[in-house]
Amino acid sequence: xxxRVALVGCGFIGGVHSTALRALVRAGLADARVxxxxxxxxxxxxxxxAAHDGALAAGSLDETLDxxxxxxxxxxxxxxxxxxxxxxxxxxxxxxEKPLAPTLEEARDVAALVEAAGGVAQVGLxxxxxxxxxxxxxxxxxxxxxxxxxxxxxxxxxxxxxxHYASTWRADVAAAGGGALIEHSIHDLDLLSWLLGPxxxxxxxxxxxxxxxxxxxxxxxxxxxxxxxxxxxVSLWHGILSRASTRRLEVxxxxxxxxxxxxxxxxxxxxxxxxxxxxxxxxxxxxxxxxSLPVPDGWRIPxxxxxxxxxxxxxxVQAGRPAGPGMAEALQAxxxxxxxxxxxxxxxxxxxxxx
Numbered sequence: 245x246x247x248r249v250a251l252v253g254c255g256f257i258g259g260v261h262s263t264a265l266r267a268l269v270r271a272g273l274a275d276a277r278v279x280x281x282x283x284x285x286x287x288x289x290x291x292x293x294a295a296h297d298g299a300l301a302a303g304s305l306d307e308t309l310d311x312x313x314x315x316x317x318x319x320x321x322x323x324x325x326x327x328x329x330x331x332x333x334x335x336x337x338x339x340x341e342k343p344l345a346p347t348l349e350e351a352r353d354v355a356a357l358v359e360a361a362g363g364v365a366q367v368g369l370x371x372x373x374x375x376x377x378x379x380x381x382x383x384x385x386x387x388x389x390x391x392x393x394x395x396x397x398x399x400x401x402x403x404x405x406x407x408h409y410a411s412t413w414r415a416d417v418a419a420a421g422g423g424a425l426i427e428h429s430i431h432d433l434d435l436l437s438w439l440l441g442p443x444x445x446x447x448x449x450x451x452x453x454x455x456x457x458x459x460x461x462x463x464x465x466x467x468x469x470x471x472x473x474x475x476x477x478v479s480l481w482h483g484i485l486s487r488a489s490t491r492r493l494e495v496x497x498x499x500x501x502x503x504x505x506x507x508x509x510x511x512x513x514x515x516x517x518x519x520x521x522x523x524x525x526x527x528x529x530x531x532x533x534x535x536s537l538p539v540p541d542g543w544r545i546p547x548x549x550x551x552x553x554x555x556x557x558x559x560x561v562q563a564g565r566p567a568g569p570g571m572a573e574a575l576q577a578x579x580x581x582x583x584x585x586x587x588x589x590x591x592x593x594x595x596x597x598x599x
Contacts, residue, residue, distance in 0.1 A: 253318030254283035332361035346421025375526035376510035390498025401489035417458030
């Protein structure tokens with residue numbers, strides 16, 4: 245049975261999912277159809293609807309959700325609880341973009357609603373679906389690398405209130421809940437704990453250069469993992485519009501150094517006791533998915549990361565099985581973000597429950 249989909253929120257990230265879903269359907273990879281779009285900007289919702297055969301721009305959230313089986317929640321963070329709550333009331337499958345909510349307390353409430361509803365739910369922590377990080381996770385599990393000792397990640401992008409992001413609401417702490425840490429590097433904190441294991445202590449400092457109240461644009465975070473490994477994150481929102489959003493990650497293990505400069509396909513570089521080893525690129529399945537997407541060549545690889553996550557969610561909906569990453573993983577990331585903010589605010593490390 246074809247899954248009827250709604251897109252709620254027709255901004256930048258909603259556009260990415262809209263394009264991915266349209267490509268998956270046209271490639272015959274997903275038995276789904278976007279039938280409703282909704283946004284506070286009605287013109288934007290109509291433009292999104294026009295990209296999907298037979299879709300309608302709805303006049304209200306209720307009208308949107310009453311017509312579908314699954315919803316992609318791509319609105320500003322502060323409205324996630326409302327949209328997710330309304331979807332839970334209807335028993336819909338829910339794909340919610342990260343973060344779940346502006347605060348940890350609200351995120352817990354969202355997760356509780358989803359758990360009580362019992363439907364299929366997935367959170368947009370899409371780096372877990374990126375081929376290069378899946379390769380890195382496998383490499384770290386290989387005994388030949390030895391135990392992970394230290395990781396250093398730098399994540400930078402231009403402040404996303406401008407350029408192709410145009411997410412002006414990210415300069416408003418009431419809408420976003422914070423800045424680079426919660427709105428962008430929640431991905432990174434999730435990734436570091438996923439790769440290196442549970443976190444025992446968080447220490448952080450933040451800074452505000454752009455001057456948007458409550459919205460940090462620089463953060464340095466140190467994570468002490470239960471294994472004894474230590475990881476560091478530098479997260480920046482800057483004004484260099486000519487620079488693409490970029491991540492660099494280096495992981496030193498006892499007998500290997502692994503590093504990457506591309507957060508989707510890599511390659512993953514490896515150096516061991518005998519010198520550099522072979523670089524690892526994306527798996528064949530990912531490349532086949534990218535090639536199958538009916539979009540311009542330059543879009544295929546970047547879009548495939550989101551398409552893979554969307555396809556996984558739709559498969560879970562069709563099968564009636566749990567999807568992932570889910571609410572538990574999202575809450576773990578929120579706990580780390582909250583600990584980082586508390587550490588920065590009080591100037592001391594914060595102990596967290598083992599995740």
